[in-house]
Amino acid sequence: MQHAKLGDLDVARIGLGTMGMSFAYGSTDRDDDESIRTIHRAIDLGVTLIDTAEVYGPYVNEELVGRALAGRRDKVVLATKFGMISHTGRDGLDSSPASIRTAVEGSLSRLGTDHIDLYYQHRLDPGTPIEDTIGTLAELITEGKIGHIGLSEVGVAAIRRAHAVHPITALQSEYSLFTRDPEDGILQTLRELGIGFVAYSPLGRGFLTGQIRSIAELADDDTRRDNPRFSAENFERNLALADQVRTIAEQAGATPGQVALAWLLAQGSDIVPIPGTKRVARLEENVAADAVHLTAEQLATLDRLTPPAGAHHTEAQMQMIDRTR
Numbered sequence: 001m002q003h004a005k006l007g008d009l010d011v012a013r014i015g016l017g018t019m020g021m022s023f024a025y026g027s028t029d030r031d032d033d034e035s036i037r038t039i040h041r042a043i044d045l046g047v048t049l050i051d052t053a054e055v056y057g058p059y060v061n062e063e064l065v066g067r068a069l070a071g072r073r074d075k076v077v078l079a080t081k082f083g084m085i086s087h088t089g090r091d092g093l094d095s096s097p098a099s100i101r102t103a104v105e106g107s108l109s110r111l112g113t114d115h116i117d118l119y120y121q122h123r124l125d126p127g128t129p130i131e132d133t134i135g136t137l138a139e140l141i142t143e144g145k146i147g148h149i150g151l152s153e154v155g156v157a158a159i160r161r162a163h164a165v166h167p168i169t170a171l172q173s174e175y176s177l178f179t180r181d182p183e184d185g186i187l188q189t190l191r192e193l194g195i196g197f198v199a200y201s202p203l204g205r206g207f208l209t210g211q212i213r214s215i216a217e218l219a220d221d222d223t224r225r226d227n228p229r230f231s232a233e234n235f236e237r238n239l240a241l242a243d244q245v246r247t248i249a250e251q252a253g254a255t256p257g258q259v260a261l262a263w264l265l266a267q268g269s270d271i272v273p274i275p276g277t278k279r280v281a282r283l284e285e286n287v288a289a290d291a292v293h294l295t296a297e298q299l300a301t302l303d304r305l306t307p308p309a310g311a312h313h314t315e316a317q318m319q320m321i322d323r324t325r
């Protein structure tokens with residue numbers, strides 16, 4: 001597996017997102033044993049960046065990752081996130097120093113470790129100046145509890161303000177053939193400041209793999225049912241996009257999911273996708289995208305794909321995404 005640099009942090013250039021093992025994408029086919037095998041296989045194949053969050057579950061995904069990493073902690077770059085759960089009794093987002101102090105102790109305990117390698121603010125907290133948040137994270141670095149600082153779904157202004165307090169290692173935001181928002185000024189700013197980019201939902205929440213052909217396949221408690229791109233009308237329209245990716249995959253001798261990942265990797269050596277899966281076979285397929293080469297013509301065709309119909313999050317979730325310039 002080739003490696004990439006997020007700021008000064010070295011990671012294998014394809015990571016593993018563990019959210020769907022415990023959260024968001026339906027409970028009917030969850031299987032903790034297979035999920036743990038998937039994390040172990042990822043490590044065996046050279047994946048280093050393992051991504052979780054306090055809010056996934058909540059809490060149980062970190063516990064699962066902690067169980068999987070017992071005896072393997074030193075082989076991974078462990079990333080988790082705070083800020084979606086308030087530990088000070090507030091409603092909603094909370095990145096206040098007091099809440100972070102409680103959050104980090106909980107994450108360390110559930111993950112079974114004495115340090116988190118990359119600790120992200122999950123969403124900007126409008127009630128706390130970002131300088132206060134980053135100041136507290138810088139203290140946690142000094143104390144050895146975290147190694148590096150990340151942000152998620154914030155705009156240019158917040159990135160600059162945060163980076164002025166302490167170097168930011170990575171921004172984690174949605175980026176894929178399905179969601180190209182970071183190309184509008186974010187990636188340029190990160191490159192100017194030497195900050196890496198971690199691409200979440202790089203498979204368009206599974207849609208770009210072409211494996212989801214009807215909304216009826218999703219479990220009743222699958223949150224994609226509320227996602228505008230998966231609404232009845234938009235889903236039908238978006239299938240054309242998945243079909244276009246499949247056509248390129250046939251040309252490239254790869255799977256559609258591998259093409260989606262290879263396209264992301266081709267956007268820059270500072271971009272690290274973290275595809276999520278709870279199955280060993282799919283993990284193996286995703287990791288093999290490291291060796292998929294797309295021609296200039298194939299990349300150009302992918303750049304011109306029909307844009308998807310529908311926002312990439314629900315209205316309430318979009319309100320939490322900061323795009324301030």
Ligand SMILES: NC(=O)c1ccc[n+]([C@@H]2O[C@H](COP(=O)([O-])OP(=O)(O)OC[C@H]3O[C@@H](n4cnc5c(N)ncnc54)[C@H](OP(=O)(O)O)[C@@H]3O)[C@@H](O)[C@H]2O)c1
Nearest residue numbers: 017018019200201202203204205206209275276277278282
């Ligand atoms: N910072 C944030 O706000 C934020 C938001 C969302 C996600 N994330 C992180 O990003 C990670 C990845 O994003 P994501 O899980 O939302 O979306 P994703 O990686 O785009 O897609 C995951 C979905 O695709 C399916 N899948 C994976 N590999 C496949 C393959 N080879 N063939 C067919 N289907 C496949 C998975 O199903 P199975 O699991 O059943 O294989 C799952 O339903 C998460 O795990 C999480 O760590 C962060």
